[in-house]
Amino acid sequence: ILDASKKKRLTKIFLVVSNALGVSVFGSLIIWSRIWKSRTRTKGKREEEDLELPLFDFTTIATTTNNFSPSNMIGAGGFGPVYKGNLSTGQEIAVKRLSKNSGQGPQEFKNEIQLIAKLQHRNLVTLLGCCIQGEERMLIYEYMPNKSLDHFIFDHSKRGTILPWKKTFDIVKGIARGLLYLHRDSKLHIIHRDLKASNILLDNNLNPKISDFGLARMFEDDEKEGRTRRVVGTYGYMSPEYAIDGKFSMKSDVFSFGVLLLEIVSGKKNRRFHHPDHHHNLLGHAWLLWKEDRALNVMDACFKEYLYVESQVLRCIHIGLLCVQKFPLDRPTMSSVVFMLENEGAISTQPKQPGFFLERCSSVECSTSRNEEFYTENMITISVPNGR
Structure with missing residues (x-):
């Protein structure tokens, strides 16, 4: 049986250790949070730097498209909706906004930028820039008044x-x-x-x-x-x-x-x-x-x-x-x-x-005749993003 003084000592030790552990865990969480935010910012900056394209801020694009108004929407595809916009310079643009429900994703977004940004030909569409802010991903193209073929x-x-x-x-x-x-x-x-x-x-x-x-x-x-x-x-x-x-x-x-x-x-x-x-x-x-x-x-x-x-x-x-x-x-x-x-x-x-x-x-x-096979070649399964 422990006497009263020993119990007091053990209680103090327990409290000190508990407090130390609590402070340590809390401090670790703060440090981890800062590191995570720093890495996220760094990743975003690296992503922007890797693109080698003019960057448009979200506010500018929202303004040019009348806050992504349905009346400005000119189409939709596997990437997401496409909006018509007008820059302050008077230039007309087409804005492809990556949808959360898109059949394509961030990888396809980056892939499209990295490829077409390095291509120049009169029969290829011209990419003017992009917008990356938070989870928003947008591509800004020259506007084609006659739509698609x-x-x-x-x-x-x-x-x-x-x-x-x-x-x-x-x-x-x-x-x-x-x-x-x-x-x-x-x-x-x-x-x-x-x-x-x-x-x-x-x-x-x-x-x-x-x-x-x-x-x-x-x-x-x-x-x-x-x-x-x-x-x-x-x-x-x-x-x-x-x-x-x-x-x-x-x-x-x-x-x-x-x-x-x-x-x-x-x-x-x-x-x-x-x-x-x-x-x-x-x-x-x-x-x-x-x-x-x-x-x-x-x-x-x-x-x-x-x-x-x-x-x-x-x-x-x-x-x-x-x-x-x-x-x-x-x-x-x-x-x-x-x-x-x-x-x-x-x-x-x-x-x-x-x-x-x-x-x-x-x-x-x-x-x-549902059970009859009419194809002469092997049946195939294809995953296809939504077309425009």
Whole structure:
């Protein structure tokens, strides 16, 4: 049994130790908090320094977009909403604001900046700067008054008058030159991975500019092919090797360009294409007509009401089918595509069967025979960010 004096001593020791531990823990928490805040600030500063771009403050962007008013919203995509803004200088801008529910995230944001900030070409959209504040991430681009290509090629009321064949052919060549720059002429050798009609913006003079580089990848000089377990992009434009095996290369972009080219000529969407005589997609339909020597029937009927050059239309269909061939090695490079587009009589090869040459079940067949398999190739699962 301890006497009273010993108990007092032990109590004092216990209190001293407890207080010391409490002070130590409290002090550690304060120090850790300061370190965390410092690292967060440092990380933010490093992120800003790494971007090598003009930085806009949040207040400026909020003011230019009327506090991100719905009336200023001009579109939305996998990245998030896009707003029109007016700087104090009078310059019009487009602001892409990263959404918390976006299919893309901070990595895609940084990826887009690091790639496009180093690219300069008349057929690529110009990035003016960015805004990073707290969790806010925004990209500031030059404003494109004519929106994107899909607003024209899939709207037959605009095709013949606003987008006649001559201008359409110029747009095709412009897109091809922009893609060639990404693949060969830029020092970075970039694979876009999401080339589609809604990612082709049109300026005041309807000149095409490739946009949306969030999913793009850079290749080294000796690198020919990449592979990923997370297949991202837009169904209908993906090449078979990318959609099924996750393999991507410059030839994957060539496939996407071929799909886009056939969509431009036909005014039809590949994925939503329907025909009363068969259940093929647009690629299969074009291929069937090509084999029957009726390729001109692929052309949008609205062009027939206005002036068009038959040889150019057939050339585009021919090149489109070469680009969407099933196997990557059979597809031309973008340098060959540009050469063929700009030179009549430059095409010497015949297209082979396109990728995804298979018949889909009709709505009636699907509803009456759910357990029957109508695809002739392996079924695939694709994770796709929301399109614009």
